Amino acid sequence: EADIYQTPRYLVIGTGKKITLECSQTMGHDKMYWYQQDPGMELHLIHYSYGVNSTEKGDLSSESTVSRIRTEHFPLTLESARPSHTSQYLCASSEGGVGRYGYTFGSGTRLTVV
Amino acid sequence: QKEVEQDPGPLSVPEGAIVSLNCTYSNSAFQYFMWYRQYSRKGPELLMYTYSSGNKEDGRFTAQVDKSSKYISLFIRDSQPSDSATYLCAPHAGNMLTFGGGTRLMVKP
Numbered sequence: 001e002a003d004i005y006q007t008p009r010y011l012v013i014g015t016g017k018k019i020t021l022e023c024s025q026t027m028g029h030d031k032m033y034w035y036q037q038d039p040g041m042e043l044h045l046i047h048y049s050y051g052v053n054s055t056e057k058g059d060l061s062s063e064s065t066v067s068r069i070r071t072e073h074f075p076l077t078l079e080s081a082r083p084s085h086t087s088q089y090l091c092a093s094s095e096g097g098v099g100r101y102g103y104t105f106g107s108g109t110r111l112t113v114v
Numbered sequence: 115q116k117e118v119e120q121d122p123g124p125l126s127v128p129e130g131a132i133v134s135l136n137c138t139y140s141n142s143a144f145q146y147f148m149w150y151r152q153y154s155r156k157g158p159e160l161l162m163y164t165y166s167s168g169n170k171e172d173g174r175f176t177a178q179v180d181k182s183s184k185y186i187s188l189f190i191r192d193s194q195p196s197d198s199a200t201y202l203c204a205p206h207a208g209n210m211l212t213f214g215g216g217t218r219l220m221v222k223p
Contacts, residue, residue: 042215043158043202090157098206100165104150105157 003027006091006106013081013113019108021076023091032074034101035090038058043090081113086109117141120203120214129223133190137203137214140184144205144212147179149188152200152216161188161201193221 004025012017025032037111045058049068064078068081074093078085081093088110092103118139127133135149146165150158164170167181178187186203200216 040200040218043213048210088155092157097208098146098211099208100146100163102146102150102160102163102204102206103158103211105159107157108155110155 003103004091004093006089006109008109009107010110011112013111015078015082015113017081019078019081019111021089021091021111023072023074023076024072025093025104025107026072027093027104028071029093029104030071030096031094031098032068033092033094034058034064034066034074034076035092036062037088037090037108039088047076081111083113086111086113115140116215117191117212118203118205118214120217122212122215122217124218124220126220126222129193129195131193131221133193133197133219133221135188135190135201135217135219137186137205138184139186139203139205139212141205141207141212142181142184143207145208146206147177147186148204148206149175149177150213152202152203155197158202161209169195190219193219195221195223197221200217 007022035043044060046062047066090108091106094103128206131192148163149161151161164177174191176189202216203214
């Protein structure tokens with residue numbers, strides 16, 4: 001049973017709309033991450049957080065923003081969706097020291113912008 | 115050059131074959147070496163990990179690390195169609211995982 005939840009699983013939305021992808025975890029993990037992954041392609045880190053009120057940009061430039069007001073919640077927002085944002089977005093979390101447990105991933109949100 | 119390199123495949127094998135999946139890396143500080151499995155349209159799931167050099171076995175899966183050559187391997191014995199997925203190596207030095215690009219494996223019945 002997944003301990004990290006992403007909603008919605010699938011989203012089709014028009015260009016210019018504002019959207020928020022939700023991610024919640026019940027494990028009390030301090031660290032959370034957002035990855036973008038096109039089909040058959042590698043993972044790209046777009047945002048991460050080491051705790052409440054801490055957010056950092058990842059390796060891939062992204063027009064999205066994130067917030068971390070509560071430990072368990074790490075939403076990602078696109079102010080104005082474009083077709084180039086069409087992709088799968090994966091949320092993950094980990095303990096303070098990544099150690100032997102690595103990351104736990106959610107099932108992802110598949111976003112299509114038309 | 116990327117910190118972690120993986121052959122993207124696809125690698126196609128018949129059911130029952132022994133599969134070898136490999137990664138090379140450049141960061142000598144890596145201490146944990148993780149393998150993730152990702153089924154189509156799903157998030158990656160942790161398959162197994164190895165700490166430092168050596169081998170680790172878990173059922174049909176064996177992970178192997180050679181730190182002297184910076185080479186990571188995952189062996190799958192008696193491969194099954196259900197093993198068809200993308201396998202990502204992900205070493206780290208205790209802070210953040212560095213993912214390889216993944217190797218797509220197809221096991222044909």
